[in-house]
Amino acid sequence: MIVGSDKIYAIENFYVKHLREKGVEVDHFVAQTIFYDYYQSGLVNKLLFKAGLSGIIRKINRLFIEKVKEVKPAVVWVFKGMELRPSSLEQVKKMGIKLVNYNPDNPFIFTGKGSGNNYVTGAIGLYDLHFTYNLSIEQILQKEYGANTAFLPFGFEISDTLYQTCAKQEELVKACFLGNPDKQRGAFIMALAAQGITLDVYGNHWNRFVRHPNINILQPVYGEELWQVLRRYRVQLNLMRIHNENSHNMRSFEVPGIGGIMIAPRTTEHEMFFEDGKEIFLFDDISSCAAKIRQVLSFPAEEANGIRQHARMASLQRGYRYSDRAQFALEVIKSL
Numbered sequence: 395m396i397v398g399s400d401k402i403y404a405i406e407n408f409y410v411k412h413l414r415e416k417g418v419e420v421d422h423f424v425a426q427t428i429f430y431d432y433y434q435s436g437l438v439n440k441l442l443f444k445a446g447l448s449g450i451i452r453k454i455n456r457l458f459i460e461k462v463k464e465v466k467p468a469v470v471w472v473f474k475g476m477e478l479r480p481s482s483l484e485q486v487k488k489m490g491i492k493l494v495n496y497n498p499d500n501p502f503i504f505t506g507k508g509s510g511n512n513y514v515t516g517a518i519g520l521y522d523l524h525f526t527y528n529l530s531i532e533q534i535l536q537k538e539y540g541a542n543t544a545f546l547p548f549g550f551e552i553s554d555t556l557y558q559t560c561a562k563q564e565e566l567v568k569a570c571f572l573g574n575p576d577k578q579r580g581a582f583i584m585a586l587a588a589q590g591i592t593l594d595v596y597g598n599h600w601n602r603f604v605r606h607p608n609i610n611i612l613q614p615v616y617g618e619e620l621w622q623v624l625r626r627y628r629v630q631l632n633l634m635r636i637h638n639e640n641s642h643n644m645r646s647f648e649v650p651g652i653g654g655i656m657i658a659p660r661t662t663e664h665e666m667f668f669e670d671g672k673e674i675f676l677f678d679d680i681s682s683c684a685a686k687i688r689q690v691l692s693f694p695a696e697e698a699n700g701i702r703q704h705a706r707m708a709s710l711q712r713g714y715r716y717s718d719r720a721q722f723a724l725e726v727i728k729s730l
Contacts, residue, residue, distance in 0.1 A: 398473030412720035500637035550651030650705035
């Protein structure tokens, strides 16, 4: 049983899909979707929840236990786990069911209302296995909690047909950042603009964080259009949030996976996954970032296409697709 969300952006959807393709019986209990639909349905529900007067968490946990008793899974794999009380997980554990967790956010740094809560940290010791995308988090889980861990990085999911469609686009020799803003990202983008770098930024509310003649603000893109944008621009800038420092994020694989040219911070994990200067480009500060952007923009089309091909092939050959990640996860879970 996989516990999480079935919203279009949910990473667990990839694991549900690929595990089923591999012959695994998977029941998807959408605890996070139930909560999200309740919370977003109106102001009254939001106020009731914030005031501690809502029964939605109690309802989700009741449905969760009922579903576990009905399905009788060998493993319950929880993605994040903000909706599940530790007491509910304890009840499942007493049934002899293995508990697995995968948190696509940092369980020790909460950067927003959706990134974690006390249920997440309070349940760490209950799991038989923690998958983590971040080597620093893995060290904390092992040293401070004695947890059984496995390193499970993010990946990319794109069909060959969509890849071919995106690859046929006419290249836009310009720099792009695709993602929502925060203060740190806004300051970095503004600093690049001050150094003469022209950027297109896609996302919500960028006008609250940046204002400069070198910055062009565009609306967020999703689905196939997102992949088209990631491929179309000569440069895709990737910036880490505070909970991903010295690590990686989803764009770290999505940009190379679609054959984009990524310029990203020099982190331990980026250096593990890709070859700097051949498959991606890594920077150390704002000045080196600006220099790398100018360098890549100056490449002849043939040289840029060679980098795109190296990035794409590295992503495929080294097993960075979610189908590869699912196979690895399955093997680790079987070892339990």
